[in-house]
Amino acid sequence: MPDRIAVVTGGTKGIGVALSRRLARLGHHVVAVYRADKAAADLLSDELGDRVETVRLDVADPDAVAAFAERVLAAHGAPRVLVNNAGRNLDGPFLEMSDSDWQQVLDANLSGPFYLTKAFAPAMLELEGGASVVNVGATTAIRPRLDGVNYCASKAGLMHLTKCLALELAPAVRVNSLIPGMIDTEEMRTRFRVADPTARADLLAEIPQRRIGTPEEMADALEFLVGEGARYVTGQKLIVDGGQFMW
Template identity: 60%
Template sequence: MTTSVVSGGTRGIGRALSLRLAALGHRVIALYRGDDRAAEQTEKAGEGRIATLRCDLTRPHEIQAVCDRITGEYGAPAVLVNNAGVNRDRPFLSMTAEDWDTVLATNLSGPFHLSRALAPVMVEAGGGGIVNVASTTAIRPRRDGANYCASKAGLIQLTKCLALELAPHIRVNALLPGFTDTDEVTERYRLDDPERLATVLDTIPARRLGTTDDMADALEYLVTARGGYVTGQQLIVDGGHFMG
C-alpha cells in the first residue's frame, strides 16, 4: 500500500487532502500539532486508512523523530504534502520577533526539515512526489501579513530548488489555494458578514469561494500519473482571483 504523509492533515484543507489520498488507496499519516479532537475525527473519517501523529513543526528534533517512526513502521512514503501553516497577522511595525519566527519556522522551515528527513528514503525506495501548499499571497502581498507572505514566497522558491535537486526521482510542486471555504479563512477575513463576503466574491471571477474538494482535486492531479510530467510548478487554484 502506498504511504503518504500530510502535515497539518487533520483540519481544513489538510483534512480534505488526507481524505482524498485515503480515497485513492493510500495509507495516510496525518501530522497535527495539538487538536486531538480533530485528529480523532479525521482518523474516523478515514475508515482505517488514516493514522495521526502529533508533531510540532517548529521543533526539528520532533520532526526527525516522527519521520523515523513513520519510516520504521510504514516504510518510505511515496507522497509528502507540506500543508501545515500558521498566521500571526498584524501590522509590520507592530510585528514581534516571535510573530516572525513562529510563522517562518512553521510555514517554511517545517517543510524544509520534513522534506530533508523523508526525501532520502523516498529516493531510495524509487521516488515519489512532494507538494508544498503555499498561497496566492506568496506572489501578491497583503496588509498585516509580512511574515506569512514571506514564508509562502520562500516556500515557492524551496519548491523550485527541490524540484531541481531531487529530479528525476521526486517531483516537487506547489499548490496555491485562493480564498477557500474553511473555518480559518472565514474567521480571519470575517466572511460570516454577508457584506464582507460579497466584497470578496466581487474580486473572484468564478464568483464563489474555493472548496476543500477543489484543492483535493488539484492535489490528486499533482501526485498521480496525470501530472507525471509536471515538476517545479505553481498550481494556482483560486477561481481566477489572481492572474499573473
Template identity: 60%
Template sequence: MTAAAQARPLAVVTGGTRGIGAAFSRRLIDLGHRVIALYRGDGKAAAEAEHAGRGELVALRADLSRPAEVRTAAARILHRYGPPAVLVNNAGVNRDRPFLSMTEQDWDEVLATNLSGPFHLTRALAPAMVKAGRGTIVNIAATTAVRPRTSGANYCASKAGLLQLTKCLALELAPHVRVNALLPGFTDTREVVERYGLDDPRRLQEVLAAIPQGRTGTPEDIADALEYLVSDRSRYVTGQQLVVDGGHFMG
C-alpha cells in the same frame, strides 16, 4: 492501521486533520493511499480524522516548528511504514498584524512552521523516497506568496520562500521525486472565514466581487488539484506552481 491499509502506498500530510488538510487526507485515502496525518495540538480533530479514515489514517502529533519533533516523527514513519510515495507539506500558521507592530515571536513562529517545517520534514523523508526511486511532494503555498497584502509580512514571506524551496527541491530530487506547489485562494474553511471575516455578508460580497468565478473555493476544489499533482497524469510536471483560486489572481 489495518493489514489491508499496510499494502497501500503511504502518504504523509502535515496539518492533515483539519480544513483543507483533512480534505487532502480523505482524497488520498480514496485514491488508495494509507495516510499519516501530522497535527500539532487539536486532539479532537485528530480523533475525528482517524475515525473518518476507516482504519486507513493514523494521526501523529508533531509540532513542525520544532526540528527535533519533526525528526522524531519522520523516523517513526520510516521505521514503521517505510518511505512515503506522497508528501504533502500543508501545515501552516498565521500571526497577522501590521509590520510595525509585528514581534520577533510573530515572525519566528510563522517562518518556523510554514517554511522551516517543510524543509526539515522533507530533508528527513526525501532520502528514502529517492532511494525507493519514486515519490511526489506537494508544498501548499498561497497566492499571497506572489501578491503581497497588509498585516501579513511574515506569512507572505514564508509562502514566497516555500515557492523557491519547491523549485530547488524539484531540481535536486529529480528525476525520481517530483516537487510542485499548490496555491489555494479563498477557500471555505473555518480558519479562512474567521481570518478574513467572511461571516460578515458585506465583507463576503467584497471578496466575491473580486473572484471571476463568483464564489470561494471548497476544500474539494483544492483536493481535485492535489489529485492531479500526485497522479501519473502530472508525471511530466515538476517545479511548478498551480494556482486554484477561481481566477482571483492572474499573475
C-alpha cells in the same frame, strides 16, 4: 495495509483534512500530522479507521521531525506522497511585530517543510516509480498584504524552496506547490467576514467564477499533482482560485 504511504502535515483540519481524505480514497495509508487539536484528529481517525493514523508533531522542531520520520520509515517505509500543509499565521503591523511572532511563522511555514522533506527525501529517492512532494503555499507569496510580513515572507520562501527542491530531487521526486485562493474553511470565513452580505459580495466580485472554492476542489488539484497525469510536472505552482489572481 496499502503499500503506498502518504504523509500530510496539518492533515486533520481545514484544507488538510480534505487532502488526507482524498489520499486515503486513492489507496494510500495516510499519516496525518497535527499540532494541537486532538479532537479534530480523533474525528478523522473515527471517519477513516485504519486508513489513517494521526500523529501530534511540531513541524518547527527539527529533532522531533527527525524522530517522527524515523518512526514512519521503520513502520511503513518511504512515503509515496509528502504534503507540507502545516502552517501558522500570526498577523500584526511590521513595526509592532515581535521577534517571536516573526520566528514562529518562519519556523512553521518555511523551516517545517525543509525539515520534513529533508528527513524523507533520501528514502523517497529510492522508491521505484518515483514520489511526489506538494507544498501548500499561499497567494500572498506573490501579492503581499498588510499586517502579514512574516506570513508573506514565509510563503514566498516556500515557493522558491519548492523550485530548488524540484531541481535537486529530480528526476525521481517531483516537487510542486499547490496554492489555494478563497477556499471555504473556518479561518477564511472568519478572516474575510463572509457571513456579512456586503463583505461576501465584495469578495465574490473579485473572483471571475463568482464563488468561493471548496476544500474538495483543492483535493482534486492534489490528486492531479500526485498522479500519473502530472508525471512531467515539477517545480510548478498550481493556483486554485477561480481566476482571482491569474499569475
